[in-house]
Amino acid sequence: MKHVVLVGDMKVARKGDILVTHALGSCLGLMVYDPVIQVGGLLHAMLPLSKINPKKAEENPYMFVNTGVPELFKAIYAIGGEKSRLIVKAAGCGTPLGNNEMFRIGERNYTVLKKLLWKNNVLLKSEDVGGTASRTVHFDISSGQVIVSTSGMREL
Amino acid sequence: MPLDHIKIMQEVRSFPTMTGTATKLLSMIDDPNTDVAKIEEVLRLDPGLTANILKLTNSAYFGLPCTVGSVRQAIVLLGLKRLTQLILASCVNAIIDKPVPGYDLSPGELWRHSIAVSIAAEDLVRELRLPEMPEIFTAALLHDLGKIVLGGYVKDELQAIDDKTSEDVSFVQAERMVLGTDHAEIGAMILTSWSFPSEIVEAVRWHHMPDEYEKKTILIDVVHLANVLCLMIGIGVGREGLLYVPSPEVTRRLGLKTTHLEVVASRTLEWVNDFTERFGSN
Secondary structure (H helix, E strand, C coil), rough: CCECCCCCEEEECCCCCCEEEEEEECEEEEEEEEEECCEEEEEEEEEECCCHHHHHHHHCHHHHHHHHHHHHHHHHHHHHCCCCHHHEEECCCCCCCCCCHHHHHHHHHHHHHHHHHHHHCCCCCEECCCCCCCEEEECCCCCCCCCCCCEEECCC | CCCHHHHHHHHCCCCCCCCCCHHEEEEEECCCCCCHHHHHHHHHHCHHHHHHHHHCCCCCHHHCCCCCHHHHHHHHHHHHHHHHHHHHHHHHHHCCCCCCCCCCECCHHHHHHHHHHHHHHHHHHHHHCCCCCHHHHHHHHCCCCCCHHHHHHHHHHEEEEEEECCCCHHHHHHHHHCCCCHHHHHHHHHHHHHCCHHHHHHHCCCCCCCCCCCCCHHHHHHHHHHHHHHHHHHCCCCCCCCCCCCCHHHHHHHHCCHHHHHHHHHHHHHHHHHHHHHHHHC
């Protein structure tokens, strides 16, 4: 079954499912997969740090990278995923044209993700991040395949 | 492309106007002698519009303490300015709630984007402690109206437009290079033909290039920033992605910091979802 993950949301799924998320601009799309038991999860987080709106983060941790990423891993562990087997991929984190310092939310999302992963000894297997593209992600939980499409398509 | 340009202008001239009820109501609200009973009377004849106004009135964005069930109550609690905005929103919904070719927006996405920019713009005004601007909701709501006309032409010339874009050339600049006009200018032309106040027309015209207009207005600046922010968080971002330039000059002028943008983004998303879900439900 196909499940759509909206902005500021996260879903986990099993073999036979496809997780899809649309319109990744500066938001982070994070895909985590356990190939042995064929389960996976997708997070579509909007902003880097929950401290700018802690109340919102309490209601919806998936809005922020620093609260959403741990929740995604927890959800994968809860359905049997094991850290040593996990394959992690990232997409999104785009930035508009020009050099406007205030609009680098995408880059900040990516930095917070990398710090979190580094602290927890998790590596990104692959990524399609940055630039001005609006990305759509198709994550096939049977195979673990992640397809990122913009105007064209490419496999991560 | 002179031929395209002629065709585009013909389309602008034949673009739908607002419904009779809406036009009547808006001029009534502008008239200081109109009383609320007269407005109610006109609305009674248009149950669709009344239902839409009540749905929007009850959205979480306005944060009313109770559910509003009548137009009179809505006017008392929100005021006539808001009523004007909601009448417009309802009419604009009928025009923009469809797929937009060229920018590849799915049905409802331009409507969602328009509402999002209105909400984010009002929230930026509060967050930056700028003077209140009652026109900002409407200016933001209508900023991309031109995409409805231009979309088909953008689709036909997509390759040429794509080829022009680069690190230094935004999508809207590329539109202008290839088509001789851009969606912001087309939007401004439509609103001029609808007899909208010039400050709203200019906010729509310059929403991508506020630095090129000789007059600097906070209205244009805020619509400009709110638009880029909503595209970044994926609300109404088309196939052209983030090929737009947020002006550093505007950022400096308003004293904008990343935290302002992030706080506004964190609030906007849920307000928009609630607003558009209500509208979609019957």
